[in-house]
Amino acid sequence: MSSHDEKSRITNSLATTVVHAGLDKAQQGRAFSQGPAFASTFHLSGEVENGHHQYARFHNPTWDSLEQALAELEEGASLVFPSGMAAGAAVMTSFVESGDTIMLQSDGYYATRAYAEAFLSKFGVTIKAVPTLELINQDYSTVKLVFVESPSNPLLDVIDIAALAEKAHASGCLLAIDNTTLTPLGQQPLKLGADISMCSDTKALNGHSDVVFGHVATKNQELYEAMLLWRKLSGNIPGPMETWLVHRGLATLDxxxxxxxxxxxxxxxxxxxxxxxxxxxxxxxxxxxxxxxxxxxxxxxxxxxxxxxxxxxxxxxxxxxxxxxxxxxxxxxxxxxxxxxxxxxxxxxxxxxxxxxxxxxxxxxxxxxxxxxxxxxxx
Ligand SMILES: Cc1ncc(COP(=O)(O)O)c(C=O)c1O
Missing domain, CATH: 3.90.1150.10 (Aspartate Aminotransferase, domain 1)
Structure with a gap:
């Protein structure tokens, strides 16, 4: 029998990817989807390196399946979070240091600015907020991270992501895109040059108004490790049931x-x-x-x-x-x-x-x- 992995190599369209991505290899008599792995811990004998699944705040097989699916769609390694805000907080908190500046939109999702202003400014991070349409004209030489959504919500202004990535990178600044309003099927920020793609999967990605969820994706190993460590140590982890529901919702996204x-x-x-x-x-x-x-x-x-x-x-x-x-x-x-x-x-x-x-x-x-x-x- 051909494996699911072999079959998915013939996939040309993301419409097919959403249906198949992250599923286990086809095996006689096994269900297509294994269901949520309800676990707080896993059998782990001997040295800790012996097992990928050690303790459920670090890893969970249900996260692995969805993260694999999201990685295929985003074309970058993915991490799941218990909400869009938790994913956004990982982006804004895990690699930014005291003395750094973060640039946000003044006309983007309010809670993103509110988080940064309430918590990050306490630790010496400067928050600047400018209107979407003025982002491309900013000076990024003293900015560590620019984090914006496009189209902006609710007024739907669009920024040129490739041009903003080029401008930010020329000054050593990182670009993260909140892709919630489009999902990876409407826009692939990493392909356009962004360092991080983030999404509140509470919205269209899950699509049934029954789960709060989020994810990030990146091709940058250092950023990935920083956000993984933040998730593990802050305990900002999604439940397996919610993760499984989002994976199920993803199949009908297209x-x-x-x-x-x-x-x-x-x-x-x-x-x-x-x-x-x-x-x-x-x-x-x-x-x-x-x-x-x-x-x-x-x-x-x-x-x-x-x-x-x-x-x-x-x-x-x-x-x-x-x-x-x-x-x-x-x-x-x-x-x-x-x-x-x-x-x-x-x-x-x-x-x-x-x-x-x-x-x-x-x-x-x-x-x-x-x-x-x-x-x-x-x-
Ligand atoms: C653009 C955008 N980003 C992030 C979020 C936060 O997502 P969540 O509600 O899943 O925490 C929202 C929620 O409305 C949003 O609209």
Missing amino acids: MRLERMTNNAQILAEWLEQHPKVKMTRYPGLNNDPSHRLATQQMSHFGFIISFDLGNKKNADQFLANSKLIFEATSFGGVHTMAERRARWGTDQVSEGLIRLSVGCENVEDLKQDLSQALELVSS
């Missing part, structure tokens, strides 16, 4: 993204024309400021649309009247969800801005629901 991104394109074009919508951002729109770069470096335009209904009252009316859209603060799930971002008071966005995460429902049903909810918006 299929889900195909539906979600097609839906998003149709809905963005429709919203853009709607008289009650003041502004629509979606990188797939020809006239969107992100469109040119998105076409160059992304293999899909994503499933997030941001649109403005002018004020808080209109946005609240729209959300209250929608029958199909879950009002929730996340994105990337099979269910369409939306929220008025300004309700958190953490993002620099207008009061009427809705972030819509388009799911896998039938697009005509979604359009009908959006249409009737917009109809009931008073101005």
Whole structure:
């Protein structure tokens, strides 16, 4: 019988990779997937080097399978974490030293900045935050790490990752990309020159709104070892059940993204024309400021649309009247969800801005629901 590894060598497409990656070799009578390895420790006789699986804070076979799958998608060694924030904290904490400077986005995910400002600045790390579109013009000569998401969330500005990598590297600065809004099927940051790719797998990668999870990937052995050591010593480890669920969710990622991104394109074009919508951002729109770069470096335009209904009252009316859209603060799930971002008071966005995460429902049903909810918006 041919092994699973032999079969996967004929894989040309990441759509096939997500289905097969990280599975064990095919063996007569064995299940395709071994299920979660619930363990706190493993048999380990003699010298500690005798076993890869020693203690479950260091390694777990269920992590190994998912990390192997993610490594294939990212084209770099991967490490799994119990949340996107834990993965982001590993990036920002494990190799940065007192006296270093980290550059972040002022218009990116709020909690990333909040972590850095609350914890890293206490230990003498300087945090600088600049808008996404100004990142390329910064001086990186005194910066240790620039950590940014592209497209940014929620306003979907895109940075030229290859150009930023070149600029940062010329000054000896490392580049980490938060790839949450696209996943490795929408963009491969390591191939574009980034040193680290990071993702909150809570979102589209797992895709079912039932797990909080994250991962990093890198081709740089030193960075890999630093993040591995941080995970091991800080105990920031994911449970085997969650890890197994994410691996299961990964298998349908390409299929889900195909539906979600097609839906998003149709809905963005429709919203853009709607008289009650003041502004629509979606990188797939020809006239969107992100469109040119998105076409160059992304293999899909994503499933997030941001649109403005002018004020808080209109946005609240729209959300209250929608029958199909879950009002929730996340994105990337099979269910369409939306929220008025300004309700958190953490993002620099207008009061009427809705972030819509388009799911896998039938697009005509979604359009009908959006249409009737917009109809009931008073101005
Ligand atoms: C872009 C981005 N990065 C990181 C995170 C943090 O991920 P998690 O909630 O899995 O900790 C989020 C969560 O919303 C996010 O949107």
